[in-house]
């Protein structure tokens with residue numbers, strides 16, 4: 128074929144690879160395994176460039192590792208439950224299942240046009256009963272282990288939409304859809320006890336050297352471990368059964384500086400403080416207002432701090448002084464004890480609050496080496512180190528030392544206890560939504576909460592439901608779903624109608640891929656132990672916290688339940704950068720997208736992949752460039768023409784068809800399979816470089832250097848961009864040779880070798896053209912089943928090296944000299960040069976300095 132006809136080549140090879148199952152893998156104990164995984168997509172309907180980037184990166188890794196001899200698991204599937212399907216149903220009346228299925232079909236077709244090396248036999252979709260049966264089963268494992276429980280929780284409630292909102296749907300305290308003020312409503316909700324694992328989730332980050340530090344830091348901050356003290360502030364006389372207020376502080380060194388105390392408006396004492404309170408109405412109005420604010424808003428540093436005095440006092444436990452009890456928006460009910468001691472001099476938030484409400488200031492830490500703080504002159508809090516003052520027996524102590532000393536003192540005197548706290552909350556998994564995995568619990572009048580027995584799983588999601596925005600699960604609209612019999616007593620019972628957060632489904636899909644057909648287990652023990660953990664996980668940094676944290680939690684629980692051997696799911700993590708257009712992230716809402724379908728139609732998948740991999744290192748953001756795409760396309764054409772020049776008229780595609788069946792390794796299913804080919808005669812194993820002329824030697828060197836660079840760039844650093852430029856340099860070198868050396872003098876076996884190496888290292892990046900050209904040069908089997916080429920260190924040695932000649936430190940001449948000359952030979956070569964001779968004529972040589980392979984400096988007088 129004369130022309131690089133990607134439109135013919137690409138679909139043809141995709142079909143052939145599929146027909147021959149070249150990407151199918153089984154657990155093969157004889158081979159080292161490698162599990163390469165990209166985050167599975169939500170089936171929104173269309174592939175976007177972010178997907179293309181994510182999967183192109185994964186595909187290079189998977190193909191490279193396969194060629195290196197690993198048994199590579201590289202699966203793909205669908206994160207298929209979730210709200211958009213339900214919204215589409217409400218808007219257009221399409222059943223969520225139909226909408227999702229047709230989106231999956233569309234995206235699968237699009238993915239297949241990219242020529243990715245997925246084992247499609249392992250495809251999973253979380254919305255199928257075969258999958259969510261096991262999501263439900265796993266829920267029950269958690270439930271039986273005491274890790275799933277139900278409790279009343281405050282959720283965001285929009286009174287006008289009459290629905291529960293996720294935190295992300297609350298914008299500045301208002302409903303994202305209708306802008307009405309969001310309220311808090313106490314509803315019974317299901318939780319996973321992830322807080323039990325908080326410490327291990329922090330500690331085990333150490334086991335993940337292959338994760339980006341920034342992701343580990345984000346997880347650590349999210350879990351938010353802190354060490355402090357729970358300190359009791361006595362109430363002068365008991366109120367509603369309370370005789371003290373307990374605060375949580377990490378700054379017990381400031382206990383002598385407390386000038387007020389703040390309760391979260393939800394604190395259980397508040398109701399009692401309102402009894403016979405002249406300000407009751409005013410305080411209730413304040414509470415109502417705060418309850419309408421989201422947690423995010425309440426804790427944001429730039430949110431106005433608002434509070435109200437309750438009229439009550441408690442006592443400072445160490446000084447006995449009276450301390451006014453306030454309520455404020457910035458104290459959260461669900462952290463620590465829901466009560467905070469206010470130290471305005473040493474905490475900026477408290478300082479702002481105290482300024483606003485004219486509360487007293489008391490300095491208890493003085494900085495060293497600068498003038499003393501004077502409370503009345505302070506314009507912000509002093510939060511740094513210093514020496515304690517106004518602190519009784521602790522005066523003069525460094526405040527960091529005082530942390531330990533005061534903690535010990537309050538413990539000894541029974542005024543408090545040391546306490547470790549975590550920001551992490553238990554994971555709220557119930558959704559009053561239809562398109563999710565039903566929670567497998569029934570409620571019996573007699574037996575109460577009863578788990579659905581394993582043999583009754585899955586609890587099938589019924590098809591026809593009514594969508595009414597009343598905040599209740601649409602499943603409630605199906606009486607035949609709701610009413611059931613109790614598995615324990617056979618009496619009447621009702622099903623739980625909440626479904627699970629889709630993050631539950633995506634917390635274990637990587638385990639399912641190891642044995643996706645199994646209808647006896649969520650995953651087969653032998654398969655999961657063979658494949659896990661994931662050697663390389665690749666996805667967007669937007670999942671740095673939730674998905675990755677939940678998956679780590681799941682793996683740890685399953686490890687503890689002795690269901691999997693590993694206790695971390697992902698050994699290495701690569702978070703790819705965004706795809707930008709005009710400097711901002713490509714997105715539908717901004718209208719700055721480029722459609723992968725159009726690009727692939729116009730230039731082919733190989734061009735799209737090559738451009739994306741070449742344009743930036745994977746972690747960095749990538750700026751889309753039409754010229755860059757064209758450049759990648761031109762490069763592939765150049766490769767094509769080069770091979771055609773030496774292999775004219777080969778009928779590549781038909782050759783491929785023969786090549787594919789010749790090795791008849793019969794698989795158990797009777798279909799022929801290609802076994803990994805040894806690199807055939809195309810490659811010269813030990814090039815005898817010494818016997819070659821310099822052009823030939825340089826050609827061999829470039830071929831071997833390229834293999835070395837690509838191997839290291841992919842294998843050690845994921846620098847796909849520099850790997851591609853190495854390949855480009857090899858192509859340039861081949862053209863140079865072709866144009867420079869007379870046709871008769873060209874060494875064809877060396878050219879063949881170089882072309883074969885070129886095609887082999889290009890294969891992970893541009894799989895279709897590489898396959899086509901591999902067939903054209905007479906390679907046997909699929910290029911994707913070849914061994915990765917090695918390089919010969921002896922061939923890397925540069926024949927000639929550039930050496931600079933200086934006279935008195937000034938560059939006067941550049942010489943091409945044989946590699947590795949010693950000082951004496953270098954000096955001789957320099958002196959031999961005519962221009963050098965002219966320049967030093969009549970002068971005295973004082974000394975000559977030489978640096979091998981680099982420089983000769985002649986000092987003259």
Ligand code: ANZ
Pocket residue numbers: 351352353375376377378381391457458459460461462463464465466467468469470473474548
């Ligand atoms: C007194 C104090 C003085 C504080 C000072 C800080 C600086 P981390 O590290 O995140 O655990 N706090 C405690 N419970 C709170 C709640 N429910 N809502 C809002 N804030 C709360 O933070 C612990 C610190 O956060 C605690 O230490 C407490 O304020 C505040 F100069 O106590 B500190």
Ligand code: ZN
Pocket residue numbers: 571572573574575613614615616617618
């Ligand atoms: Zn019962």
